[in-house]
Amino acid sequence: MLKTENKNKKSFIEWFKHRWTTEPLFSTAIALLIMIVIQTVVLGFDYDSFGSWFSSWIRNWINILRNNAGVGIISLGMTFVIISGGIDLAVGSTLVAVGAIIMMLIDTGPKGILAGIGLTGAPAFAVAILIAIAIGCLFGTGIGLLITKGKIPPFIATLGAMKIFRSLTQHFMQGYNPTVPKGFLQISSFKIGNLMLMPIIYWAIAAFILNYVSKRTVFGRQVIAVGSNERAAKLSGINVVKVKTKVYSLMGVLVAIAAIIQVSRIGSMDFANAGSGSEMDAIAAAVVGGTSMSGGKGTIIGTVFGMLIIAVMNNLLNLFGVPPFLREAFKGMLVVFAVLLQRKEES
Amino acid sequence: MKLEMRNIFKSFGSNEVLKDVSISINEGEICALIGENGAGKSTLMNILGGVLKMDSGLIYLDDKEVEFNKPADSLDAGIAFIHQELNLINDLPIYENMFLGREIKTKRGRLDLEKMIKETEKIFEKINVDLNPKTMVRDLDTSYKQIVEICKAIMMNASIIIMDEPTTSLTEPEIERVFNMMRTLKEHGVGIIFISHKLNEVMEICERYMVLRDGKLVAEGEVSQVNTDDLARFMVGYDVRTEQFSRDKSLGDEILRVENLTHPDAFRDISFSVKKGEILGVTGLLGDGRSELFRSIFGAEKFSSGRIYLDGKKINTYSTTQALKEGLGYLPGNRKENGIIKDMNIFENASVVTWPKYAKYGVIDKQKHKEMFGEQIKSLRIKLEKVTDSINSLSGGNQQKVVLAKWLSSNPKVLILDNPTQGVDVGAKEDIYDIILELAEENIAIIILSSEAQEIIRLCDRAIVMYHGKIQGEVSGENMNEHDIMRYATGGELRISQEEGMEHA
Numbered sequence: 001m002l003k004t005e006n007k008n009k010k011s012f013i014e015w016f017k018h019r020w021t022t023e024p025l026f027s028t029a030i031a032l033l034i035m036i037v038i039q040t041v042v043l044g045f046d047y048d049s050f051g052s053w054f055s056s057w058i059r060n061w062i063n064i065l066r067n068n069a070g071v072g073i074i075s076l077g078m079t080f081v082i083i084s085g086g087i088d089l090a091v092g093s094t095l096v097a098v099g100a101i102i103m104m105l106i107d108t109g110p111k112g113i114l115a116g117i118g119l120t121g122a123p124a125f126a127v128a129i130l131i132a133i134a135i136g137c138l139f140g141t142g143i144g145l146l147i148t149k150g151k152i153p154p155f156i157a158t159l160g161a162m163k164i165f166r167s168l169t170q171h172f173m174q175g176y177n178p179t180v181p182k183g184f185l186q187i188s189s190f191k192i193g194n195l196m197l198m199p200i201i202y203w204a205i206a207a208f209i210l211n212y213v214s215k216r217t218v219f220g221r222q223v224i225a226v227g228s229n230e231r232a233a234k235l236s237g238i239n240v241v242k243v244k245t246k247v248y249s250l251m252g253v254l255v256a257i258a259a260i261i262q263v264s265r266i267g268s269m270d271f272a273n274a275g276s277g278s279e280m281d282a283i284a285a286a287v288v289g290g291t292s293m294s295g296g297k298g299t300i301i302g303t304v305f306g307m308l309i310i311a312v313m314n315n316l317l318n319l320f321g322v323p324p325f326l327r328e329a330f331k332g333m334l335v336v337f338a339v340l341l342q343r344k345e346e347s
Numbered sequence: 348m349k350l351e352m353r354n355i356f357k358s359f360g361s362n363e364v365l366k367d368v369s370i371s372i373n374e375g376e377i378c379a380l381i382g383e384n385g386a387g388k389s390t391l392m393n394i395l396g397g398v399l400k401m402d403s404g405l406i407y408l409d410d411k412e413v414e415f416n417k418p419a420d421s422l423d424a425g426i427a428f429i430h431q432e433l434n435l436i437n438d439l440p441i442y443e444n445m446f447l448g449r450e451i452k453t454k455r456g457r458l459d460l461e462k463m464i465k466e467t468e469k470i471f472e473k474i475n476v477d478l479n480p481k482t483m484v485r486d487l488d489t490s491y492k493q494i495v496e497i498c499k500a501i502m503m504n505a506s507i508i509i510m511d512e513p514t515t516s517l518t519e520p521e522i523e524r525v526f527n528m529m530r531t532l533k534e535h536g537v538g539i540i541f542i543s544h545k546l547n548e549v550m551e552i553c554e555r556y557m558v559l560r561d562g563k564l565v566a567e568g569e570v571s572q573v574n575t576d577d578l579a580r581f582m583v584g585y586d587v588r589t590e591q592f593s594r595d596k597s598l599g600d601e602i603l604r605v606e607n608l609t610h611p612d613a614f615r616d617i618s619f620s621v622k623k624g625e626i627l628g629v630t631g632l633l634g635d636g637r638s639e640l641f642r643s644i645f646g647a648e649k650f651s652s653g654r655i656y657l658d659g660k661k662i663n664t665y666s667t668t669q670a671l672k673e674g675l676g677y678l679p680g681n682r683k684e685n686g687i688i689k690d691m692n693i694f695e696n697a698s699v700v701t702w703p704k705y706a707k708y709g710v711i712d713k714q715k716h717k718e719m720f721g722e723q724i725k726s727l728r729i730k731l732e733k734v735t736d737s738i739n740s741l742s743g744g745n746q747q748k749v750v751l752a753k754w755l756s757s758n759p760k761v762l763i764l765d766n767p768t769q770g771v772d773v774g775a776k777e778d779i780y781d782i783i784l785e786l787a788e789e790n791i792a793i794i795i796l797s798s799e800a801q802e803i804i805r806l807c808d809r810a811i812v813m814y815h816g817k818i819q820g821e822v823s824g825e826n827m828n829e830h831d832i833m834r835y836a837t838g839g840e841l842r843i844s845q846e847e848g849m850e851h852a
Contacts (some may be wrong), residue, residue, distance in 0.1 A: 112380075217710050228689055232679075236688075237667045237670065239668040
């Protein structure tokens with residue numbers, strides 16, 4: 001009896017080790033699980049008043065998810081970008097630029113564009129959303145073409161775009177703050193039961209669709225092929241320029257969606273600071289989730305896990321009362337640690 | 348300084364690469380070392396350069412026995428090896444390259460640039476090199492880079508210089524420049540071992556020749572006593588027998604025609620055509636431009652002028668995607684770099700080409716691909732455990748079959764195979780030959796790029812031989828033998844083809 005038990009134990013350890021070293025998704029999931037357990041313990045588990053404990057646990061989680069939905073959606077696009085062998089530093093600035101455009105469109109003040117042509121209410125919101133997504137797509141495609149046709153390294157092209165978008169937005173929006181109509185806020189703050197779930201639902205839908213795109217579609221697989229071996233992909237008849245450009249277009253669309261969520265959640269935007277640092281958070285989520293910076297490797301689910309790990313850690317630091325200035329240091333350590341683990345897997 | 352290598356033996360595992368080879372080079376002598384790929388030239392020279400250790404044998408310098416255990420030993424003894432890939436750093440000026448790793452420093456540890464420049468100028472003056480030491484290496488053409496390497500060797504007091512195919516990537520005037528340099532060195536008493544495939548050049552610059560074949564020294568003597576024909580025969584040997592695969596050659600209509608295709612630097616004025624069901628060989632030596640030619644036809648590289656017709660219709664292969672749509676298939680050389688997508692599994696590597704073809708609304712039809720690959724595993728005899736295993740888990744031959752499978756799924760009209768049996772073991776090689784013959788039966792036009800004359804002779808109906816980016820000649824039937832292929836590949840002409848030319852006239 002004892003012997004077989006030992007054997008089972010050993011084989012479990014081996015099985016665990018094998019999966020841990022061969023499947024990045026597995027190790028990420030375990031890491032997330034550990035974080036959640038710690039978080040649950042810290043929140044103070046209480047049997048006697050399980051109901052109230054549970055509802056506060058749920059509320060805490062909904063807060064976490066909602067606060068990270070915007071960057072979460074951006075990180076999904078960032079995963080595609082990094083898998084393709086690129087990087088996008090411009091997402092934060094694109095977010096502000098698209099956000100400013102939406103706000104100008106639906107502004108109820110004197111400068112409101114759609115109100116100016118007599119369009120208000122739900123139709124105006126629908127038009128504004130479509131235009132925002134189209135413009136996000138356009139910005140992304142522009143960056144993509146600079147990289148593919150212009151042959152500018154992604155780092156440089158998106159660094160340039162980052163500066164340009166932020167600077168132009170701040171210049172044109174200085175001294176004016178558009179008023180976002182109450183109705184538009186419903187996009188994010190519409191309550192299901194008693195809970196504000198909408199941003200979380202958008203994030204979940206985006207993750208679900210993009211996971212399918214990455215796994216099953218021609219485009220999704222071609223992105224991996226291009227990122228893994230661009231020469232071989234080209235020599236397999238894949239239009240590398242088109243695939244890479246599309247990746248940045250997709251990024252633009254997702255940033256536009258994040259901008260819509262942001263505007264409708266808060267109702268205003270600080271054009272100097274909004275979205276700044278979100279490029280790094282998105283990259284961090286992808287990397288912690290097992291996406292390889294050298295391209296070719298990565299999953300959407302991994303990135304969602306990565307985002308959650310970072311979010312739970314932030315939550316924990318909050319609960320522990322760690323001073324705000326120290327929190328970024330923890331985030332930095334987490335990213336470095338995650339990559340250290342990946343290195344080990346490769347060798 | 349006189350160099351002698353006596354009774355050199357070397358084997359890698361059970362493979363005997365050098366069998367009792369003895370050579371010698373005298374002071375101020377330019378001596379050619381020729382032989383086919385795999386004849387043992389590199390091994391012999393690497394032993395001389397201290398890179399490899401011989402199993403047995405002796406090396407004498409001026410009748411004194413020496414032992415080379417590492418490259419530095421050989422360099423110290425005055426033997427310099429100038430490799431095909433030059434060891435210069437593009438972003439540094441000439442003088443810094445000359446002193447790389449042995450920089451002259453002032454007492455305070457600062458680089459003494461003035462002294463390095465002066466020393467470089469001295470060397471240049473000694474052997475008549477007209478270069479400014481401050482020029483960046485990037486701005487030099489390949490011949491001058493070679494000359495800088497030679498100067499570096501001279502600076503280190505080299506009295507024997509080994510040059511490994513120095514003219515491969517050079518143009519005619521550049522070759523002349525390097526040859527002049529070699530003549531100057533000769534006057535200074537430097538002995539040169541000139542490794543080359545180009546027999547015309549051997550005739551022009553060398554005094555003596557040494558021919559290696561299958562690890563043995565099969566011929567040596569004065570160049571003035573032989574012609575290129577003799578040298579080609581020595582390289583190939585009489586005893587090579589290659590029975591051609593017998594097959595029913597019922598060729599169809601012309602399918603691919605290329606007219607006057609020209610590339611800025613790799614090839615010029617290429618015209619040829621292929622028929623349905625035909626196996627066309629394209630061969631030549633390193634630097635002949637055949638890979639670039641077919642990459643251009645497949646849309647992976649741009650050409651400057653010329654036309655391509657498929658099925659009588661002019662096509663524009665401005666991208667590989669377009670070429671694939673038109674019905675071209677291309678199995679690239681260098682499987683690791685160009686053929687395999689390392690982060691994908693076997694199944695995905697085998698289906699990457701046809702994802703767009705078998706997809707509904709952009710979603711890949713996995714089932715269809717599974718069926719196709721399932722059949723291919725049988726018909727191509729691919730040995731694997733699970734189709735979801737990593738592509739890296741397969742042997743070279745099976746990897747190549749997977750790469751081949753992805754192209755066969757696209758049902759190409761013309762299939763271009765660049766070095767299809769590169770890094771493939773003997774069994775898989777025969778498998779691949781069988782597959783190629785079967786495909787030709789199915790009326791696919793096949794173009795095989797190979798530097799192995801044997802492979803061309805065994806498989807192909809006829810073959811184009813390229814030399815320096817041009818079609819030097821075409822061989823078929825009787826003419827398709829190693830000797831004639833080698834003649835063309837080294838830049839020679841065949842008497843027969845001249846007679847034919849007269850008949851046509």
